[in-house]
Amino acid sequence: MNIEYLDGWHGQEHDGLHPFRWMAREARLRLSNVPPGRKYLRVTAGHSFGAEPLPVLRVDIGGIPAGRKEIALTFGSYLIPFDDGGDVDVEFRLDKDRRAAGDPRSLGVMVRSVDVVLPDELGDPVYGDGWYDLEPDEFFPYRWMAGEAGIVVPSGALRDHAYITLPLFSEFMDMSQVLTVSRGGRLCARVALLHRWNHYSLPLNPDAPYEKVLDPAILEAPGPSAGVPPAAPGDPCELTFSLNKLYPPKYHPQDPRPLGLRVGPLEFHDDPGWHAGFLSYHANALLNYSEMIQGKTELESYPLNLGIDLYGRCNIKPPCVYCLWDRMKVLEGEYAEVPVDKETLENYGPFFNSARTLVNCSFGEPLLHPHLGDILEYCARHKKIVELSTNGQAFTERTIKALAGKPIYLYVSLDAATRETYARIRNDRWDEIVPNLLRLDAERRKAGNLPKIFMVFMPMRVNMGDMEDYFRLCRRINADALVLRPLLYLWKPRIERDRGGYHFDYAREMLSREEAEAVIARAEEYSRTYGVPLANQYNFGTIQEPGREGARREGAGESVPGPEDRR
Amino acid sequence: MTGKDLDRRPAAAPDDDLGISKFPLCREPWESYYILRRGILPCCYGNPILAPMTEYKQSWNSARLREIREYLSQGKLSPYCLESLGCPIVQRVLAKKRNQPEQEAVEIPPAGKKSVLRLVNRLLFGIPGKIRRRVRARSAR
Numbered sequence: 188m189n190i191e192y193l194d195g196w197h198g199q200e201h202d203g204l205h206p207f208r209w210m211a212r213e214a215r216l217r218l219s220n221v222p223p224g225r226k227y228l229r230v231t232a233g234h235s236f237g238a239e240p241l242p243v244l245r246v247d248i249g250g251i252p253a254g255r256k257e258i259a260l261t262f263g264s265y266l267i268p269f270d271d272g273g274d275v276d277v278e279f280r281l282d283k284d285r286r287a288a289g290d291p292r293s294l295g296v297m298v299r300s301v302d303v304v305l306p307d308e309l310g311d312p313v314y315g316d317g318w319y320d321l322e323p324d325e326f327f328p329y330r331w332m333a334g335e336a337g338i339v340v341p342s343g344a345l346r347d348h349a350y351i352t353l354p355l356f357s358e359f360m361d362m363s364q365v366l367t368v369s370r371g372g373r374l375c376a377r378v379a380l381l382h383r384w385n386h387y388s389l390p391l392n393p394d395a396p397y398e399k400v401l402d403p404a405i406l407e408a409p410g411p412s413a414g415v416p417p418a419a420p421g422d423p424c425e426l427t428f429s430l431n432k433l434y435p436p437k438y439h440p441q442d443p444r445p446l447g448l449r450v451g452p453l454e455f456h457d458d459p460g461w462h463a464g465f466l467s468y469h470a471n472a473l474l475n476y477s478e479m480i481q482g483k484t485e486l487e488s489y490p491l492n493l494g495i496d497l498y499g500r501c502n503i504k505p506p507c508v509y510c511l512w513d514r515m516k517v518l519e520g521e522y523a524e525v526p527v528d529k530e531t532l533e534n535y536g537p538f539f540n541s542a543r544t545l546v547n548c549s550f551g552e553p554l555l556h557p558h559l560g561d562i563l564e565y566c567a568r569h570k571k572i573v574e575l576s577t578n579g580q581a582f583t584e585r586t587i588k589a590l591a592g593k594p595i596y597l598y599v600s601l602d603a604a605t606r607e608t609y610a611r612i613r614n615d616r617w618d619e620i621v622p623n624l625l626r627l628d629a630e631r632r633k634a635g636n637l638p639k640i641f642m643v644f645m646p647m648r649v650n651m652g653d654m655e656d657y658f659r660l661c662r663r664i665n666a667d668a669l670v671l672r673p674l675l676y677l678w679k680p681r682i683e684r685d686r687g688g689y690h691f692d693y694a695r696e697m698l699s700r701e702e703a704e705a706v707i708a709r710a711e712e713y714s715r716t717y718g719v720p721l722a723n724q725y726n727f728g729t730i731q732e733p734g735r736e737g738a739r740r741e742g743a744g745e746s747v748p749g750p751e752d753r754r
Numbered sequence: 755m756t757g758k759d760l761d762r763r764p765a766a767a768p769d770d771d772l773g774i775s776k777f778p779l780c781r782e783p784w785e786s787y788y789i790l791r792r793g794i795l796p797c798c799y800g801n802p803i804l805a806p807m808t809e810y811k812q813s814w815n816s817a818r819l820r821e822i823r824e825y826l827s828q829g830k831l832s833p834y835c836l837e838s839l840g841c842p843i844v845q846r847v848l849a850k851k852r853n854q855p856e857q858e859a860v861e862i863p864p865a866g867k868k869s870v871l872r873l874v875n876r877l878l879f880g881i882p883g884k885i886r887r888r889v890r891a892r893s894a895r
Contacts, residue, residue, distance in 0.1 A: 435772070479777065479778060479827075480777065482778065486784065489787075494790060496790040519791040548790055550791075676839050
């Protein structure tokens with residue numbers, strides 16, 4: 188197949204990243220030796236007209252109107268389906284053009300490329316209209332989609348698989364944003380979207396659509412959009428995603444694009460059991476939120492975050508100066524040594540299946556668990572995010588291997604940036620900590636930057652002088668964020684210990700609100716200076732506005748979801 | 755997708771319709787649950803334990819947890835929450851109340867017999883809470 192540019196195209200230029208050519212108000216090209224069957228003309232274009240009104244490109248293929256596309260300001264791909272084979276003439280017409288000073292040419296849109304997508308020859312899905320460029324995120328790259336977007340999927344994948352799984356991030360907290368997926372104009376799925384990243388499994392067969400949205404009477408939110416696009420027979424390889432509402436521009440004032448939803452990588456599968464698990468998770472999450480919104484106290488749903496207790500032993504003896512070890516072990520009583528492993532999690536049944544996040548809250552070091560690798564593998568297979576807190580003294584070849592590549596938030600509690608302070612809080616093993624963190628960072632870089640590393644710093648009098656060095660340490664080991672966590676408030680703690688030449692009095696170490704606020708202000712400044720995102724857990728329970736969730740890398744607009752939400 | 759789709763673009767949501775205001779004072783007792791060796795907790799700051807580790811099924815809708823949800827859904831802190839002073843939400847609400855005494859930021863329930871005894875115990879005898887909890891855990895088992 189060959190593409191010949193005829194009239195209406197200017198010479199090739201370069202925008203610094205990619206070559207492109209200006210298209211005049213009207214242009215033509217000829218496709219030759221085009222195979223028969225359904226295929227898509229893909230035009231990758233942008234323009235310089237400004238935000239509104241956007242230019243409209245009409246495309247005739249073989250003399251017949253084939254598509255009408257509103258071209259967005261930033262470069263994007265537009266797919267126009269057609270069936271003609273052999274030699275095919277294509278005509279492009281814009282509703283406006285412009286002329287630059289000193290340049291007599293008619294300037295329409297900038298076209299980076301024109302090609303033909305053949306579903307039978309595709310290896311990966313092709314993103315068409317309504318998608319923006321890939322952006323990085325904590326676990327995977329994603330694209331923003333606008334209100335409506337199309338994907339051409341390989342016909343082989345459609346033949347061999349019944350379902351797609353994909354992570355979606357909705358900014359709406361009340362599940363009032365609804366995604367409709369259709370194929371060839373027929374409904375495949377219509378789902379209310381959960382807040383933040385969640386995995387979904389959706390059927391590809393429009394003969395067995397899945398619909399799960401909340402009762403609008405509960406939400407008092409607009410219902411889904413008018414529905415799926417009109418049927419387009421012979422268009423089976425294109426999935427159309429449409430949303431009932433967009434993410435309001437007031438929450439992304441620096442980004443003028445119409446933004447709807449963040450969409451992670453698509454995967455195909457053919458496992459009804461796996462699919463049923465996702466549906467059950469989604470149905471429970473919707474029920475949980477609706478029960479919460481309605482103020483129900485007796486719940487039919489199960490929690491979305493499950494606190495677990497993997498291991499009851501610790502490798503720091505005597506325990507860290509602020510640790511409530513002795514009291515907790517009394518409370519744990521006969522359960523202190525009960526094994527908690529993969530089977531235990533499995534036995535939790537709906538409590539495990541319904542959870543999006545597993546938060547380990549052991550009074551013990553979880554990395555010492557003899558079956559750590561199995562447990563983390565099991566959780567990753569079930570698409571769970573695991574939160575682990577570690578004292579940083581259990582990084583070995585075994586534990587680093589178990590952690591690398593898994594969707595884990597790893598909280599490393601050091602609270603010190605110098606050997607002296609560390610000895611006052613824990614022990615004299617400081618010298619091994621940083622080399623091990625560097626080793627962990629090197630291994631995770633080979634494994635998709637997972638786990639995410641959050642360095643915990645609890646401001647106390649003992650470590651007040653260490654905070655700036657702690658930010659430097661975070662930068663050195665490429666930590667994803669520094670977590671500022673308050674020392675647990677205790678009423679008359681009566682915990683006093685002498686260690687590292689320092690008398691630690693828990694009651695005296697707790698900072699007043701005013702002192703804590705000064706520390707937070709200083710941490711925010713260091714965060715900007717050292718480029719290390721800050722997750723402030725003093726804000727626990729504060730509902731962030733959408734788009735402001737998580738720690739934020741000031742100036743860079745990157746967010747680190749999660750760690751400020753829980754301990 | 756075809757060119758006919760241009761007129762079906764969704765409208766931007768109303769600026770105040772992001773769902774934030776629909777949620778209770780704290781979401782934890784609905785969306786989180788802790789099955790720990792030291793016992794069942796409704797949140798990571800919870801104190802005291804609600805039940806032993808093995809009773810996680812029964813405890814999810816226990817009277818204690820239902821009471822916590824009841825208060826929170828009304829924008830108030832339950833007696834249980836008011837005992838969990840390590841919780842930053844509780845601290846914030848209490849600080850707000852201290853700073854705005856004329857406004858009722860939180861409704862503290864009238865001190866019942868249990869609360870009075872607990873106060874007397876703390877002030878006069880200082881019997882460690884762990885003994886009380888150990889006794890309670892043992893009797894629960």
